[in-house]
Amino acid sequence: MNDTGTPHVSESETPEADLKDRARRVLQHLDAVLPDVDALYGDLHEHPELSGEEAHTAAEVARRLAATGYEVSQGVGGHGVVGVLCNGEGPTVLLRGDMDALPVEEKTGLPYASHVTTKDGVPVMHACGHDVHTACLVGTAALLARSRDAWRGTVMVVGQPAEETLTGALAMLEDGLYARFGTPDAVLGQHTAPLPVGTFMHREGVTMMGATSVRIRLFGRGAHGAQPELSVDPVVLGASVVLRLQTIVSRELSPLEAAVVSVGHFQAGNRANVIPDEALLELTVRTEDGAVMARVLAAIERIAKGESLASGSPKPPQVEVVASTPVNRNDPALIRRVRAAHAEWFGQDALVPGVLATASEDFPFFARGPERPVPTAYWYVGITPLKTWAEAPGETPLEKVSHVPGPHSPFYAPDRAGSLRRGCESLTVAALACLHGGNTPTHH
Ligand SMILES: [Zn+2]
Ligand SMILES: [Zn+2]
Incomplete structure (x- = not known):
């Protein structure tokens, strides 16, 4: 007892x-x-x-x-x-x-x-x-x-x-x-x-591992594909975010801290000659430790915001946790x-x-x-x-x-x-x- x-x-x-x-x-x-x-x-x-x-x-x-x-x-x-x-x-x-x-x-x-x-x-x-x-x-x-x-x-x-x-x-x-x-x-x-x-x-x-699904909406400004100077291109912004997300595991975590960041879904635009005004990314994050998960999620948010700022986005990105398990x-x-x-x-x-x-x-x-x-x-x-x-x-x-x-x-x-x-x-x-x-x- x-x-x-x-x-x-x-x-x-x-x-x-x-x-x-x-x-x-x-x-x-x-x-x-x-x-x-x-x-x-x-x-x-x-x-x-x-x-x-x-x-x-x-x-x-x-x-x-x-x-x-x-x-x-x-x-x-x-x-x-x-x-x-x-x-x-x-x-x-x-x-x-x-x-x-x-x-x-x-x-x-x-x-x-x-x-x-x-x-x-x-x-x-x-x-x-x-x-x-x-x-x-x-x-x-x-x-x-x-x-x-x-x-x-x-x-x-x-x-x-x-x-x-x-x-x-x-x-x-x-x-x-x-x-x-x-x-x-x-x-x-x-x-x-x-x-x-x-x-x-x-x-x-x-x-x-623990898992968290994250959805990121990135905002740009749409324009004709022939006039990129009038746009804030969310495709280029999204591509930068995807690449920089890969530096979380390689540059921000210790080699002894197990983690995965995968972008499984990247959607933006419909036509070759139209620069869209939005991009959507969906990610899965896996970590062996709850504290590491918190650091990775914070890094994802920071990168999404930082890249949006660097692109001149009209508004900050929306970063939301869709599902999570410890x-x-x-x-x-x-x-x-x-x-x-x-x-x-x-x-x-x-x-x-x-x-x-x-x-x-x-x-x-x-x-x-x-x-x-x-x-x-x-x-x-x-x-x-x-x-x-x-x-x-x-x-x-x-x-x-x-x-x-x-x-x-x-x-x-x-x-x-x-x-x-x-x-x-x-x-x-x-x-x-x-x-x-x-x-x-x-x-x-
Ligand atoms: Zn299953
Ligand atoms: Zn199963």
Whole structure:
């Protein structure tokens, strides 16, 4: 127990030997649970839903959680689903799976490939593996419900919408996730990765960078293309801004401070012979550290203003933050506990050394407890079929990983059976490592 009287995820409660025994007792039901996990995965993969539109996915998750004994609430922060299973004294462990898909046209050629398009003709695909996350979340929930004598505590299952837009986690929290269902003692999340199926990757501390999207409107004065002297050309201004933005990382940060500044969108004008009066830039910024993010954002604003001034702009630029998510920082003790549990269950050889991802997540919002930070742990589950991995050029895992389809690729194709089995195991074992032990079985 900690000073607030709520149960802690303590170091002493789950010695590793006991964990392996409890994991065996829970996972003996895995073969019975997997057919439904596979059915759900097939359904979600063939019928993906974009961020904020996860109605069918949420209903399928809710129905299955209710059927296995969870108290289920729907419509939390959009299409968010929360299932709670109270099973005696012990910590509350939140298991998070994200449910949304991407506007990507699937090119895997799989028999269960998505052919879904939106009303406007936008193709939709589970190109980030969130169908694996959701299916394994439901599978883990079922496994824990079937073996309540092997653990004590409360399991809070969260099917999260709208991860790809970085809005779903925050929407669920703002809709009272912790106020209504309790603040968890630990939050666990996993993501598919283009590593060989059966491998897992954990990183202490920061595991993914923070991300901020910035929009810059630059103002000029329009004129005939033949009379540049009458204009303030926002195309030239914008080009200067783009080039000088590249000096932030190279000239203003230390080589030891990881950051990315990319301009992904530059729009100005419509005709060759018309100098427009405005330019629009959209950027993504990634940093490993919140303080570095603040310095980079300040530098972006300074450069946009300075270049506008140098161009003789009629008014200062508009610089606005469109979306933002903090760095994904694993609680050191919690991720060590999860990694140790995975090493115990899968063997040390199944664990890949952790590398920092420049990709981002809205998972870190779950660390924002009402009174103090909530420990979170986030790890990667390898999903690449072994044959694909073996055929990929390169010697080292780092060389190979860049030659197999990764998240957001139209060719991202997890090994179906292996990913679902390993994903259920990894989430279940991690949950058990955080929950208290159950009753000693009377017979084996
Ligand atoms: Zn994604
Ligand atoms: Zn994702």
